[in-house]
Amino acid sequence: MKFKSVFDIIGPIMIGPSSSHTAGAARIGRVARSLFGREPKWANISFYGSFAKTYRGHGTDVAIIGGILDFDTFDERIIESIAIAKERGIKLQFIEEDAVPVHPNTARVMIGDENGELELVGISIGGGKVEIIELNGFELKLSGNHPAILVVHNDRFGAIAGVSNVLAKYEINIGHMEVSRKEKGKLALMTIEVDQNIDGQVLLDIEQLPHVLKVTKIVD
Structure with a gap:
């Protein structure tokens, strides 16, 4: 059972049309930022499944970059996050992957700078909720919804x-x-x-x- 209440199904306060494709993506990006501990110099984002097919129209790309910039799901700056990232000198790359993922809303986030790199795989399971299923090659299950x-x-x-x-x-x-x-x-x-x-x-x-x-x- 993934949802505990009706509010989990409705989703969080957010910018964008879809809790799965925007709020969830923003949370995946923000978990990556939290683990990296600082603003990266570059970010390579690979989208799989439904994310790969609809990320532009649903704002998944701006949402996940907004998360990497440490913007919350309701932060209006998410709409301009790609432009903001480029203004800050962050190099961005989006990749549409053909591989079949374990979940249709899957993203692989790779960020880094001259002092290190981080790679994680996250899935958006609905209602703005996410699971991080891989971190730097380690398999795990992290919701990102609790300390x-x-x-x-x-x-x-x-x-x-x-x-x-x-x-x-x-x-x-x-x-x-x-x-x-x-x-x-x-x-x-x-x-x-x-x-x-x-x-x-x-x-x-x-x-x-x-x-x-x-x-x-x-x-x-």
Whole structure:
């Protein structure tokens, strides 16, 4: 069951004609921006399925760029987001992919600058809701609708328990948690959606744990 109330079906306050093709796309872009942590110098967006066929008419392109610029779904600047991005010197590329996606509203976002890159795959599931299903090659399931922590760590015994103990210490309730790894004993990604906001001290405590390499927070 994807929707909890009638308001989830109606969708969020937004700019654009479609909650799936505009609000959802904006949220995918904004999650990418939140994870990257800064404004990128370039963005390559690949659209699949329905997104590839209708992104111009439904404003999916301006919406996803608006999200990358950190505009919320109701921000009127979304309409001019492509022009704004170009004014800021951000190089943009849109690619219509022929591959059949797991969901018809799928976008692959690749953004970067001279200091790094980020790649994620997001799907818009309706009502403005999204799921991030891939991040830098790691499979995951992230809704983007709740505060979340992403923990990159070495795949070692006790790493998951250590993070869970820190969250328990601060009485933070876990709503969803999963771990993805590319290879046994190598790098792994812990995805944790929680019910409360997360302050900086929680992140610092997690960063100091053995085997933890990087901690990123996503705010709802």
